[in-house]
Amino acid sequence: MEYRSFGSTNCQVSALGFGCMRLPTLGDDNGKIDEPQAINMIRAAIDQGVNYIDTAWGYHREQSEPLVGKALSDGYREKVHLATKLPSWLIHSQGDMKHYLSVQLERLQTDHIDFYLLHTLNARYWQNYVDLRVFDWAEKEMASGRIRHLGFSFHDEYPVFERILNGYDHWDFCQIQYNYMDVAYQAGERGLRAAAEKGLGVVVMEPLRGGSLASPTPPPPVAKAFSQSQRDWTPVEWALQWLWNQPEVSLVLSGMSNPIQTQQNITSAGRSGVGKLTADDLAVMANVQEAWNGLAPVPCTHCEYCMPCPHGVQIPEVFRIYNTAAIYDNRARGRDDYKNAISDDGKADCCVECGECEALCPQHIEIIQKLKDAHVYLSPEVSG
Numbered sequence: 001m002e003y004r005s006f007g008s009t010n011c012q013v014s015a016l017g018f019g020c021m022r023l024p025t026l027g028d029d030n031g032k033i034d035e036p037q038a039i040n041m042i043r044a045a046i047d048q049g050v051n052y053i054d055t056a057w058g059y060h061r062e063q064s065e066p067l068v069g070k071a072l073s074d075g076y077r078e079k080v081h082l083a084t085k086l087p088s089w090l091i092h093s094q095g096d097m098k099h100y101l102s103v104q105l106e107r108l109q110t111d112h113i114d115f116y117l118l119h120t121l122n123a124r125y126w127q128n129y130v131d132l133r134v135f136d137w138a139e140k141e142m143a144s145g146r147i148r149h150l151g152f153s154f155h156d157e158y159p160v161f162e163r164i165l166n167g168y169d170h171w172d173f174c175q176i177q178y179n180y181m182d183v184a185y186q187a188g189e190r191g192l193r194a195a196a197e198k199g200l201g202v203v204v205m206e207p208l209r210g211g212s213l214a215s216p217t218p219p220p221p222v223a224k225a226f227s228q229s230q231r232d233w234t235p236v237e238w239a240l241q242w243l244w245n246q247p248e249v250s251l252v253l254s255g256m257s258n259p260i261q262t263q264q265n266i267t268s269a270g271r272s273g274v275g276k277l278t279a280d281d282l283a284v285m286a287n288v289q290e291a292w293n294g295l296a297p298v299p300c301t302h303c304e305y306c307m308p309c310p311h312g313v314q315i316p317e318v319f320r321i322y323n324t325a326a327i328y329d330n331r332a333r334g335r336d337d338y339k340n341a342i343s344d345d346g347k348a349d350c351c352v353e354c355g356e357c358e359a360l361c362p363q364h365i366e367i368i369q370k371l372k373d374a375h376v377y378l379s380p381e382v383s384g
């Protein structure tokens with residue numbers, strides 16, 4: 001196993017962290033973890049040097065923390081840094097914070113959490129925490145030893161990330177979604193660098209973009225780009241090594257769901273390191289990124305020069321959802337995002353074809369036609 005410094009803390013963490021949100025289950029019920037197998041997987045990973053275990057209140061319908069508590073009994077707790085998260089959506093008072101931490105310690109069978117995160121921060125949850133003076137509470141818990149290090153996980157736009165990063169002087173770490181296709185999404189590469197510069201450890205989640213980058217048989221243009229390398233790496237290995245190559249990445253979390261995957265990830269982590277990718281490797285990765293992006297039906301760069309549309313159409317957001325669904329061949333997910341992320345008065349069918357946006361688009365996109373295509377693709381009631 002390779003170990004890396006964790007920001008300004010004195011901790012050395014394994015390059016690979018064990019994320020306990022996709023543990024093996026009995027059948028399709030996410031709340032029924034296959035306990036013997038999950039415990040074996042976690043312990044086998046620890047036996048091979050993984051020393052960072054990540055869970056959260058809500059994972060596996062609240063069954064992940066109790067399972068991790070069991071997995072870490074028999075002497076395993078002392079071998080790892082344990083991370084869990086305060087469920088931001090349930091917090092209405094400092095009393096709630098204290099309550100959830102107490103229950104988590106009980107579930108995890110421990111007297112302290114090494115890395116405690118405010119879970120899934122966005123603008124709304126952040127403001128709630130500020131209003132509730134979360135840091136007064138957290139600092140008391142740190143003084144009492146129930147929390148060792150404080151951080152946050154993040155899901156919002158970059159400016160919100162910067163606001164949170166600069167909104168407290170004593171963050172120890174943060175957790176962001178980052179992978180070779182999400183360099184400019186949410187916190188992204190900018191957020192990674194900004195956090196590392198401030199001395200935070202940075203935990204990377206979704207290294208495989210929720211599995212989108214994991215297929216051993218990617219679309220032909222992507223497979224062709226990978227084949228330009230002499231290396232016999234799988235797409236998973238490429239994605240992970242690309243992350244570990246960067247000094248600002250402290251640790252990559254993988255939500256492992258079977259022993260084979262766990263073993264492969266551990267092997268990959270064992271040969272990881274900062275600066276291990278050659279110039280040729282990086283050129284291959286640039287081509288792979290380009291190949292994926294080439295599958296997008298709309299060459300929109302999200303510059304927003306076309307905005308605001310006088311009729312309320314969320315043009316770049318419609319194209320982002322359309323492109324993502326088409327690139328990763330996940331129309332069902334795209335339909336969900338279109339339904340939930342864009343209100344009806346911002347959807348593509350609100351376009352009255354005035355043409356104002358097309359004159360402003362530096363990519364010369366036929367926005368009117370592409371909006372129609374997107375709406376058909378993303379609306380079950382239109383396309384069936």
Ligand code: SF4
Pocket residue numbers: 309310311312313315350351352353354355356357358367368
């Ligand atoms: S053409 Fe459609 S999307 Fe473009 S500005 Fe006019 S109404 Fe908005």
Ligand code: SF4
Pocket residue numbers: 299300301302303304305306307315316319360361362363364365367
């Ligand atoms: S101006 Fe063109 S490229 Fe820019 S966000 Fe609008 S559609 Fe996309």
